[in-house]
Structures are given as C-alpha cells and as structure tokens.
Amino acid sequence: MASDLDLSFTLVALAPFFAAFLAPFIFRFLKEYSSWALAIVPAAIFFFLASFIPAIVEQKLISAGFIWIGAFGIELNFFLDGLSLTFGLLISGIGTFIVLYSGAYLKGHPHQGRFFAFILMFMGSMLGLVMADNLIALFTFWELTSITSFLLIGFDHSREASRRAAIQALVVTGGGGLSLLAGFALLNLVTGHWNMIDMFQFGPALRESDFYLPILLFVLGGAFAKSAQFPLHFWLPNAMEAPTPVSAYLHSATMVKAGVYLLARMAPILGGTTLWGTILPIVGGITLLWGATFALKQTDLKQMLAQTTVASLGLMVMLIGIYNEAAIIGVVLYLLAHAFYKGAMFMISGGIDHSAGTRDITMLGGLMRKMPVTFVATILAAAGMAGLPLTIAFLAKEEMYGALLHADWMTLLAQPQDLLAVIVILVGNALMMAVGLAILFKVFLGPEKPTAEHAHENSFSFWIGPATLGVLAVLGGVMTDFINHNVVTPVASPIIFSDVEAHLHLGFDLIIKPAFILSLLTWVLGVLIYLAIGRIRVNLAAMVEAANISFDKIFDWLMFGLVRLSDAVTRLLHHGRLEIYLTLVFIMFAAVFFGPLFLMQVEWQPLQIPNLHFYEWSTIVIAIAGLFAVVAAQTRLQAIVSLGIQGFAVAILFLLFGAPDLSFTQFMVETLSVVILALVMTRLHLDQADNRVRADKLRDGSVALLGGVGVTALMLLVLQGTLDMRLTDLFAATSVAIAHGHNIVNVILVDYRGLDTLGEISVVMTAGIAILALIRIRTGGRQVGIGAPKAAKRGGGK
C-alpha cells in the first residue's frame, strides 16, 4: 500500500474542508466568480476518483488511510469499491454543478461565502462517509453530515420556518445517528473489528448471534432516520426551507441517500435474513406510497419533489430488503437515475422560481418559449422520472419488476407478498410519473400565466447542471454495455457480496418480457393519475384537513413535552433554595461514607487509645474546644472564627505527624476561609445572631453529626487494615530519579498527575468566574464584567 495513496485519499476527504475554510476569503476577493474557483475542488476530486474506475471494474478493492486512535483500533481509513466509488463520483460530480449553480442562485447574497463554506463542508463529510472503512470514522462523518445539513437548512436563519426545519432535521437525523452508534458498538462487540472490510468475513456468524436483532434495529434506526423512512419522513419535506441548491444536493443525490448507502453497505453483513426481508420492504413500501401520494397534494414544486424523494427512498429501501440479484441491480440503476433526474428537477425548480418568481404550480404555465433550455432539460428529467424507454430509470424499473416476477405469472400469484410488492411498486412508480408529468406540462405548456410575463431564460450556471444531469439520465439508458460493465457489475457485487454479471441490453425482446407489461401498466396508470391530479389534490387536502394530525404535529408535541419535562426537572433540582442544596449535599456526603460501612459488614476492632505526647494531646483538646465554641457561639462571626480554631489545631496535628505540606496548606485555607466567610457575612448584610428555630437547629445538627460520624468511621476503618504502600514506595523511589524532586506531593501534582492538576486549576478558575458573577449580580446596577471595573480604574487614577 503506497503511502502517497494514503495521503491522497485522506486529502480527498479533507480537501473540501480546507476549501470550506477558505471559501469566505475567496468570496471576499472574487465575489461572483468565487463559485467558479470553488467548483475546481469537487471537479478535481471527481477526476481523481474517476481515475480509479478501471481498477474498480476489475473488482479491485482500494484501501488507504491512517491510524487515528491506535489504542482503540480506530483508524481514519478509506476504501473504494464500486459502491463507494459511484457515490463518490455522484457527490463530487453533482457537487461541482451545485457549486456553480449556487453562485448564480445566491448572486448578491451577502453571506454567499458562508454558504459555500457550509456546502463544501457537507461535501467533505459526505465523501468521508461513503469512503470510510472504519465504523467510527463512518459515524463521525455521518454526524458531520447531520450538522452541516442543519447549517444549510437553517441558512436563512432569520426566518422561523427554516430554523424550525433545521432543528427538526438535526433532531431526527442526529437521533438516528446515536442509534447507529449503538449498533456499531454492538457490531464491534460481536465481531471484534471496527473495519467493515474485516466484518464482511464475519457475515454468517453475525446473523446467528444473539445480538443480531438489536444490531439490526439500531442500524436500521439510523439509516431510516437519515433516509426519511416512514414514520420519520416528515423532516425531509420541511427541509425544503433550505435554499434550492441545498435541496438539489442534499435531498436528491447525497445526504438522504446516506441511509440507502449504509443499508447497501451493511447488506452483506446484516442482510438476507427473514427479518431483513420483512422490515425493509414493509417500511420502504409504506414510505413509497405515502410519499408518492402526498406529492400529488402539493402545489409547490419543491414540495412535490421532496415528497417524491421520500417515495424514491422508500422504493430503494424496499428493493434492498428484497435482496436478490435483480433487485440490487434495480437499486443500483435507480440510484443513478434518481440522482440524475431528481438533482436536475430540483435545480430546474430553483431556476423557475428565480425566473418566474414563484414555485407554485397553479400559478405557472406556458414557460416553454421563455425558457427553452430549461424546458428541454425538464423533458429529459421528466422522462427519467417516468421511466420511459431509453432512460436509466426504465432499465431500473424492468429490473425491479423482474426481481419480483418469477418464471411466469402463476408463480407470482402464488406468492402473495411478492404480488403485493409488485402492486406497491407499480402504484408508486405511476404516482411519481404523474408528478413528473405535472411539472412538465403544467409549468411549460398551456396558456401563459401572468407570472410568465417576466420569465426569461436563466444564465448558463443555472441550466448547465440540470441539462447535463438530464442528458446523463437518458444517455445512461442507451449505453447499456457501458453501464453493465462500469456501473452495475462493480456496484452490485459488493452489495450482494458475490460476483454479479450484469446483462442489461436494449432490444425488442424486452417487449415480450412480462416486466414490460408491468411497465406499460405503470405508464397507463401514471397518465390516468395525471389527468385526475386536480381532483386528487383537492380530495387529499380535504382528507388531511379532516385528519387534523400529522407527524409534524406529533414531533412538535414531543419536542414541547421534552422542554416541559426538562423545565420540571430543573425546577425540582434547581429551585434556588440554598438550605436545601446544602442539606442534600451533606446527606449525600454522609451516605457515601456510611454506605460502604454497611455494605462491607465490617468487624470493628476495639478502639485503642493512642500513645501520644502531652503537646499532641493538648492540640487535640484545643481542636475539640474550638468545636464547642462553634456550637456555643452567640453570633455568627464568633462561630466562624471559632471554626478557625479547630482548623488551626488540625493543621498543627498535621505538622506534628510529619505532613508539613498538608499543614502549610491547611493553615492558609483556614485563614482564607475565615476571612472570606467573614466578608461574605458583611456582604450579605446578615443578622449578627443566628435566628434558626429549634427544629431547624435539630435538623441541621443531625445532618452535621451524620456527616462527621461517617467520616470518622471511615477513617477508623481505613486505619484498621494495612495500607497499600505500593504507590507510595514507587513515588518515593522514583521522584528524585525521574522527576528531579524531593517533595513527592509536589512532584505528583505537577508531574506525575499533571493533567489532573491542569483540569483542577481550570475548575478553580471557572469556579472563580462563577463566584465573581454571583457577587456582581448581588450588587446590581453595575455592569457584570470579569476583571477590574472601570470605576475602580478611574478611582486608581486619582
């Protein structure tokens, strides 16, 4: 494995992040030309990845990477096979067009640089996701896509709707990510590997493991959330609040496909069981019908596209669930077809919006003459969407029907679940076709609506993307040999985990296949639905109105409930009454000491009176006298000072028993705490006398006794046993030799356990900031600031 390959792969995943970092600066210098400069990055990645096509076609597996956290077996490593290469090419290829398109779409937007930064970061995360081998790396990139998509959906952050959509997408997909992490952790537990390449060898054993069910459910949870499967689909249509380039990129070719990618990737490990073959087709089937049906209800172009995207994702999940060779070939083809036509469609909808000023399909009409190039691109994309012959989608549809049809019609009828699946796919495809026709005919044909008056063909950057993708959607369907050899075989093989020999071709013999009859049925049904689309839309809208409930609303309720719950918990725990805080703290303190005593069932040895010197006894007597003085004190100040007596006596004891360090510190701490407590007293304007009633005194006294007795008992217990001196001996032996210090305590603090001390001093400082803020709040009026207030500085100048 060449090390320059390692480097170049890592660079591919990281280059978009570098570009993202530079994007705002590039935008400052190049203004409207910055999209051309930034598009070089994805284009370069595209050509770099494309150079691996020959190797991948020969079924080679290319892997590279670095060790990331060696101690845990976590590596930042990547591998390319047909599946990841195809995704990588789609991400970088479509990404190039998206960057160009964004430049035109957001022309004049003040935060264009920020937008480029976000979209490039997203691109990097997505590339990392599809190329990552190590599951932890994959998870990291997975969550990065959630975070960057949050930023992108909420890009127009001054509008409440986009903020809400962004949070919703983050909660759903991020929550799914956590489920995924749980699944990955279990996978590691069972297989002992983090790298997927190693796991592939583990497949059969894993499927029989006890953990198979939880692993499958956790992984599916993550994939379904990301790929907007029912009932987690609702975030995707809402995410249309994002600027159109984002929708075109995230919601057609890339992010939502991450779930599909993961399922395809995991299929050799987790797939092929009855459970897999049941859950995926059912969830996918519901999602397909749900999305396709609700697409008809919409009048907003982007919403129509979003709902059909949900439907397409459902279709792909369904096919992966069926998991036979034809179904997987169908998925691979459909994946390509969908990326092409849906990406094109989204960009077209943005172009129409930009040109005609609306995306409402009922307001648009007759744009054919005004926007000829866009019109042609739309014909190509709609043909792809409808799966007409000569498009990739057509081939995909033939394959998926073929996957379910057996030798003849009779065997199909004997298999009710396959028959059901055929019907679901047929209806779903027909519905999506109707949406495609609606977009094409309602927008471009018919009488010119008033919106068409100002409509005009957009600039090159607007239409180059959709036109190219539209051409690809058709071209791919014609060049069957090329597709067979370069796409289907290398992509489908790793999903099935055996060699797939693709055999697509175009010819008249396709027509006599039973699958073609199903295609014909799809088209007829699609046209019929298109003709009735107006009535269906009205009826659906009425139904939704009548139901008065949606997943969106349920999500809101859940979020609202969560906020209420945290509010209630906060109020319960953080009520602001210092007495109760302190009581609780000290009761817990006592419990911590008493707990072990009860649990360990210790045998107490008779207490021996230690043989001490006269002066040692006197010090102990002083300490005890100090305590009595505290209890007997008339005023609070007296009590505080008396507490100091006890503290000093203990400090002297430390000194007498050979712990000068401890004693030294104890002296200082005692002094300072008496001073600070006294200052707090005057600060808070407390009464001189202690005004607690008898019951309060009893309660506080018993808590204090409990804590004190607990500490004493534990100390005595510790002294009963023999102390483990190994660490002490080690430190004593090594502190001079390796740390050049005779003061072991100090050596431990600043050298052996320096990181702990670093943490502690950070805590000390943070606590200091908090205390200062509290003190300043009490004084009121003055600005709360860390450091010297202005008033003091002026005072100092006098």
Place this chain on the structure above:
Amino acid sequence: MRTVIFRTIAPSLAAIMLVFSVFVLLRGHNEPGGGFIGGLIAASAIAIYGIAAGVTEVRSAIRVPPLNIAGFGVVIAGFSGLLSLGEHVPYLSGLWAFIPFGNSEVAISTPMVFDIGVYLVVLGTVSAVALALEETEEDHHD
C-alpha cells in the same frame, strides 16, 4: 478593621508575603511548598492589602484584573505541556534543563513552568473573589 497600626503594617506585610510566596513556589519541588500554597499566600497578601488600603488601591496597584492572572496561569500551565510534544513524548511529560551557574547549577523545567501556572491560577482566582467581596458599596460609585 482599618486601625492605624494595621494600615501602616499591611503594605509591608503584603510585600513580604508576596516575596515569600514566590520563595515557597520555587522551593516547592524539593521542600514543602509549591504553586498551590504559594498562590494562597500571595492571595492572602492581596486580601490583607485590600482590607487595609481599600480595593481601589489594590486594583490600581496590581494593574491587571485578577481573573486575567488566573486565565494566564491556565494558559501557561497548558502550554508548558506542549513542549513535550516536540520531543515526541506524551503531553505534559516533564522536560529538564540544568544550566551551570557558578559552582552550582540551575534547574529549569516544564513542571516548574506548570507550577507557576498553578500559582497564578490560585493567586488570581482567590484574590479576585476576595477583592470582589471586600468591595463596599462606595467603591462602586466613586
């Protein structure tokens, strides 16, 4: 509390305590002492000076806001560990240099820098709190 005797002695006392705190800090690696205790002594010095001379006086004397001192302490403690990365040993590993100085030698080390950081954090935080508490209402409105 502001008796004449106290007010007269406090500045000298504070000065001696500050010098002593540095002494305690630096001897800490081999004798009882160290950054934490040194910082406490220095903070007490500042607190005493504040009680005697007023907070305004102290703030102008130390020039830097006390919490900035603490922040600086955390930073240099954290950075002292970075040097070890250059030597390809784990973060915060102690590095030592012994510089000949007359008949003796002076030991310069990253743990010492780290300890100075601890000293500054304790000094800054405790004196910030003490000074804030010592501030009376009049100090705010002068």
